[in-house]
Amino acid sequence: MGHDLMGQIVQYIQSYLSSDQTPGAAGNMFWVLVYILAVFVGLSIAVIAMNWLERKILAHMQVRLGPMRVGPHGLLQPIADAIKLLLKEDIIPAEADVAIFWMAPFMVVLAAFTVFIVVPFGPTHAVTDMNIGILFMLGVSSLSVLGIVMAGWASNSHYPLIGALRSSAQMVSYEVAMGLAVVSAIIMTSLNASGTGTLSMIGIVQAQQEQGVWFIFKFFPLGLIAFFIFAVAMVAETNRAPFDLAEAESELTAGFHTEYSGFRWSLFFLAEYSAMIAVSSIAVTLWLGGWVRPFPNLLSGSTWDLIFSLFPGATFLFLAAMCFFNAARMPKHPFFRIQTIGLAGFGVVLGLIGLVMLVPAVRIRVQDIFWFSAKVAAFMYLYIWYRGTFPRYRFDQLMQMGWKVLLPMGLGVLILTATWPMRHELLSQVITPLWHVMLRLLRLED
Amino acid sequence: MLSGMMLVGGILVITRKNPVHSALALITVLLAQAAIYLMLYAPFVAGVQIILYAGGIMVLFLFVIMLVNIDRAAKEKTFNSQWLVGSVAAIALGGLFVAVYIKGNNIFPEHVMPGVADNSNTQNVATLLYGQYMFAFEIASLLLLVAIIGAVVMAKKRI
Numbered sequence: 001m002g003h004d005l006m007g008q009i010v011q012y013i014q015s016y017l018s019s020d021q022t023p024g025a026a027g028n029m030f031w032v033l034v035y036i037l038a039v040f041v042g043l044s045i046a047v048i049a050m051n052w053l054e055r056k057i058l059a060h061m062q063v064r065l066g067p068m069r070v071g072p073h074g075l076l077q078p079i080a081d082a083i084k085l086l087l088k089e090d091i092i093p094a095e096a097d098v099a100i101f102w103m104a105p106f107m108v109v110l111a112a113f114t115v116f117i118v119v120p121f122g123p124t125h126a127v128t129d130m131n132i133g134i135l136f137m138l139g140v141s142s143l144s145v146l147g148i149v150m151a152g153w154a155s156n157s158h159y160p161l162i163g164a165l166r167s168s169a170q171m172v173s174y175e176v177a178m179g180l181a182v183v184s185a186i187i188m189t190s191l192n193a194s195g196t197g198t199l200s201m202i203g204i205v206q207a208q209q210e211q212g213v214w215f216i217f218k219f220f221p222l223g224l225i226a227f228f229i230f231a232v233a234m235v236a237e238t239n240r241a242p243f244d245l246a247e248a249e250s251e252l253t254a255g256f257h258t259e260y261s262g263f264r265w266s267l268f269f270l271a272e273y274s275a276m277i278a279v280s281s282i283a284v285t286l287w288l289g290g291w292v293r294p295f296p297n298l299l300s301g302s303t304w305d306l307i308f309s310l311f312p313g314a315t316f317l318f319l320a321a322m323c324f325f326n327a328a329r330m331p332k333h334p335f336f337r338i339q340t341i342g343l344a345g346f347g348v349v350l351g352l353i354g355l356v357m358l359v360p361a362v363r364i365r366v367q368d369i370f371w372f373s374a375k376v377a378a379f380m381y382l383y384i385w386y387r388g389t390f391p392r393y394r395f396d397q398l399m400q401m402g403w404k405v406l407l408p409m410g411l412g413v414l415i416l417t418a419t420w421p422m423r424h425e426l427l428s429q430v431i432t433p434l435w436h437v438m439l440r441l442l443r444l445e446d
Numbered sequence: 447m448l449s450g451m452m453l454v455g456g457i458l459v460i461t462r463k464n465p466v467h468s469a470l471a472l473i474t475v476l477l478a479q480a481a482i483y484l485m486l487y488a489p490f491v492a493g494v495q496i497i498l499y500a501g502g503i504m505v506l507f508l509f510v511i512m513l514v515n516i517d518r519a520a521k522e523k524t525f526n527s528q529w530l531v532g533s534v535a536a537i538a539l540g541g542l543f544v545a546v547y548i549k550g551n552n553i554f555p556e557h558v559m560p561g562v563a564d565n566s567n568t569q570n571v572a573t574l575l576y577g578q579y580m581f582a583f584e585i586a587s588l589l590l591l592v593a594i595i596g597a598v599v600m601a602k603k604r605i
Contacts, residue, residue, distance in 0.1 A: 100470070132568065135493035142501030146473065149508050153466060161512070168505055175502075196569055 022202070024117075024128020035127045039116050047273040051078040054384050061388040072330060072343045088262035093155060096259065100154035105260065105267035107147030112271040115140050115278045120201045122291045122368030133201035134182060137282055138175075141237075144275060145171045148246070148256050151268070155259035163255025166395065167246030171237055173402040178233035180410030181226040184417040185286040188215050188223070191421055205290030212297050216287040219420050226413045227287040229406050231382075234279040236402070238272065240383055242390035243398060280379035281372070288375050291368035309363045312370035316354030323347025448485075451478040465511045469504060476500045490568045 013030050023031035052067070052075065059066025067074025092101055118133040120126040130136050145168050152164020189207035190197030198204060208214055216227045236243040239255075247255030257268045284290060293308045324347045330340040357366055393401070419426060451474065458471035476499045483492035575583050 097464075097466075100466070130489065132489045132493040135490070135497065139493050139496035139501055142497060142505075145501065145505050146508070149505065149512070150470070153508070153512050165509070165512070168509055172502065172505055199568055 022124055022126045022129045024126070032127060035125075036117075039119075039127065040113070043113070043116065043274050043277065044270075046277060047270055048078045048082075050273050050276075050380060051081070051269075053380075054387075057381070057384045058388050061385075072326065072339045075343075075346075082266070085262055085266040090262045090264065091259070093157065093259050095156045097154040097156065100150050101259075104147050104151035104154060105264045105271070107150060108144050108271040109267050109274075111140055111144035111147060112274040112278060116274075118201050119278070119281045120205055120285060120290055121372045122365075123202060123206070125291075125369055126202060129200050129202045132199050134186065134199050134204065134282070134286070137201070137278070138179065138182065141275065141278060142171070142175060144271065147271075151260070152256035155256075157259060159252045159254075159258045160256045163246045163252045163258070166252075167239055167256060170239070170243065170246065170398060170402075173399060174233040174236040174406070177229055177402060177406035177410045178237060180407070180414050181230040181233065182282075182286060184222070184226045184410070184414045185215050187414075187417050188218050201285050201290075204285055205292065208289050209292055209296075214287060214289040214292075219417060222413055222417050222420065223287065225409065226417070227283070229410050229413070230283055230287070232401075232406060234283060235383070235386060236398070238276045238279055240272075240276065241387035242392050244392060245395055245398060276380065276383055277376060280376045280383075283379060284372060284375040291372045293367065293371050309367045310358065312366050313354045313357035313363065315370070315374075316350050316357060320347045320351035320354055323350060448478045448481050451475075452482075466508065469507050469511055472507075473500055473504050476504065490571050 012028070015026070015028060023035055055077070056066045056074070067077040070076045070080045092098060115137045117127045118130050118136055120129070148167050148171075149164050152160040152162075152167070155161070186197055186199060186204070188197075188211075189204055192207065192210060198207065211218070214223075216223045235241075239246045246252075247257070252258070257265055260268060289296075295304075299308075323343055327340050327344040327347060330336050330343065356362055357370075455471045455475035455478065459468045459475065462468045462471060476495065480492040480495040480500070483489075483495060
């Protein structure tokens with residue numbers, strides 16, 4: 001009896017592995033939980049890595065060293081920070097609205113993490129595939145405004161309130177332009193035999209696969225403009241530089257989270273970075289072909305497939321080699337012995353992961369996730385780059401940009417994208433007859 | 447459970463003294479409503495509900511409420527004492543509900559739309575809106591346009 005049960009459980013677990021659906025679609029609770037855990041852990045690691053990378057890259061852009069003390073090249077700095085944040089005193093201002101003050105950070109984190117249910121890391125690597133995927137993502141991520149407004153209001157002090165007002169005005173106005181850009185990409189998915197598009201995240205990537213083109217290059221330059229609008233709007237939507245007026249430290253100390261400290265503040269931090277990852281993955285899914293590897297048409301064939309599938313393992317091996325190289329370059333003083341050993345150990349772990357990823361069975365399953373994450377990582381680098389490059393906008397400039405530049409541009413792109421596939425019919429049946437009527441009216445033609 | 451959440455939220459909306467708390471309770475009501483739409487196989491309506499009501503309109507609500515001076519509002523009485531009119535309206539509405547519950551089967555025959563539980567809810571909405579109900583849809587959008595222009599004209603003194 002017990003053996004039977006075990007067998008059934010094993011069978012249940014294996015049943016998803018052989019299918020070609022997402023675990024949510026297969027209705028397999030075990031793998032859904034595994035995926036949710038994996039996404040959660042992966043996101044947390046990504047946020048920690050971003051924390052370190054952002055400081056390091058910004059520092060190097062400004063010809064500084066950045067964190068150097070905790071661990072080799074400050075590698076352990078984020079962990080030290082996390083411990084510091086957890087040990088800090090958790091202050092709730094005396095005049096604050098306690099219940100809302102409590103709820104706000106959870107609201108923001110919830111909105112930022114829930115969207116990852118539909119993010120397609122691969123054709124089967126998503127928690128579930130919803131029919132309304134992209135709508136769900138936009139809707140749930142728009143809920144994070146609520147959390148910010150709640151935080152700013154509940155703090156009951158000037159700077160947070162101003163920060164929250166700025167932030168909500170900004171997010172509400174850029175959501176419009178963002179939505180228009182998204183719709184123009186969704187219209188492109190409907191250019192198939194059946195003529196019906198899709199809102200599902202996996203369906204959008206599959207449409208790009210079928211049409212053999214990333215939507216950023218479709219109807220050149222329409223896709224590119226839509227992508228540009230989205231890329232600007234998504235920076236504004238996540239309150240990052242150069243649109244970080246909501247937390248402009250020179251004017252508002254820290255904006256809506258001025259009164260937060262310790263763990264609650266770290267929740268805001270977590271939410272901000274995972275929201276950045278979420279909007280980047282929307283951009284990757286809609287315009288950059290999602291999990292599809294680069295050059296699927298130009299460099300096709302089994303040889304190129306093999307070469308591209310070796311990339312994930314090679315990346316990890318490269319990172320491991322970097323670790324070993326720097327471990328060898330560490331100062332030879334006894335003070336640094338533990339750090340050197342630690343760095344070498346980290347290199348060994350990375351190298352082992354890399355070797356595992358070279359195994360053919362793993363390689364095939366992992367490469368979609370790798371390409372998706374690599375594209376998202378490129379966006380995260382762009383975020384840091386913007387922050388190091390652009391000065392902050394003034395608020396009226398921000399509003400002008402949103403309503404007077406991006407919104408008309410988005411409307412134009414939407415109309416052009418919708419009419420472009422039937423331009424020949426339009427030309428022959430509408431525009432040419434009208435042209436003749438006009439000529440006749442002007443007596444230029446009989 | 448969802449309808450219970452809606453009920454509790456709805457009661458909180460009208461009983462809280464602080465308008466911000468009321469607005470937040472209203473948001474929970476709207477979210478629970480979206481979840482009910484999801485269970486009725488209307489994912490598109492649910493998504494739009496979240497984006498428009500919870501994400502858009504309620505943020506503007508909160509925005510305005512936060513700028514209003516709350517201290518004065520909190521001191522005022524929450525309920526108007528118009529018991530007579532109120533109870534008449536409540537009894538009338540309750541009677542209507544009971545009547546519908548009892549005789550509903552004849553008035554609203556049980557009818558399942560073909561293909562609604564299908565996986566293409568969004569397309570169904572689109573074909574209905576732009577096919578059968580095209581005229582009503584266009585009139586509604588015209589109405590919205592008029593409202594937008596009216597709001598702009600009223601808000602801006604010098605055009």
